[in-house]
Amino acid sequence: MKRAVTHRQEALISSGGSICSDMSRRIPWRAILESRASAWIVPMSIVAIWQAVCVLELTPSTLLPSPMAVIDAARRLTLTGELPLNLGVSFLRAIGGLAIGGAIGFFFGLANGVSKISEVLADSTLQMARNIPHLALIPLVILWLGIDEEAKLFLVSIGVFFPIYVNTLHGVRSVDPQLVEMARSYGMPSRELFGLVVLPGALPSIFVGLRYALGVMWLTLIVAETIAAQSGLGYMAMQAREFMQVDVVVLSILIYALLGKFADSVARFLERACLSWHPAFQRERGVAP
Secondary structure, eight states: OHHHHHHHHHHHHHHHHHHHHHHHHHHHHHHHHTSGGGGGHHHHHHHHHHHHHHHTTSSOTTTSOOHHHHHHHHHHHHHHTHHHHHHHHHHHHHHHHHHHHHHHHHHHHHHHHHOHHHHHHHHHHHHHHHTSOGGGGHHHHHHHHTTSHHHHHHHHHHHHHHHHHHHHHHHHHTSOHHHHHHHHHTTOOHHHHIIIIIHHHHHHHHHHHHHHHHHHHHHHHHHHHHHSOSSSHHHHHHHHHHTTOHHHHHHHHHHHHHHHHHHHHHHHHHHHHHTTTSHHHHHHTTOOO
16 A cells, blocks of 8 residues: 555656656746747747748739838938938927927826816816817818918827826826825925826826827827928828829838837837836836836
């Protein structure tokens, strides 16, 4: 009987050792897949499949140019100076609209979140205006401002205003009231209470609004530049459409995607830097909260 038990124990130990060895072999793969570089696995796989489809001529090049053709178009437009010019114009429009609309939305979000009087006076009106699709204002904006830079800045500002406003207002309202009461019980002045308690507590929601606003920013800019513009990436894509330059159209779409990814990465970097004290980001870095 003892001998049978011993054999069973040995079998369990050996099976356990094999499981551990299998797990040890799997750990490096898990670490690789959880690294930040693995985020490019899916996009690069899509590009590889895209190139294979074009090489095998499964689709005509007039409908879907190959990645190499798109790269060649980027090189050609860079040498002529057209791509850097339009890229710079679109980038400045996006940053300008984000700065204007984001600043106004941040101000109203803080004011309505802190002051009950300001909320009663302004929030209902802003919530009604928020339900109007800002892209539906394009015909009216063209009549008011023409197709100059003011029109694009206005549309982008309206697009980024509401995500930042709503999330800032939500963040201020979501601050733990017990923390506020405790700070007041210690005699903390109103300015220090706002700067040390209210604003840090609202930052997670504010950054969510910022990341959402960045997506709306590029969406609005694309539409504005394709409808009413004489320069920019959207204008470049529309001109390429007129001459059936599909590679340039695809290039413009990919540039918008890369710019959006870059903007989101910058926002996430700022989020991690400003919220290093937050338990969620401490766990992400492996630091005990």
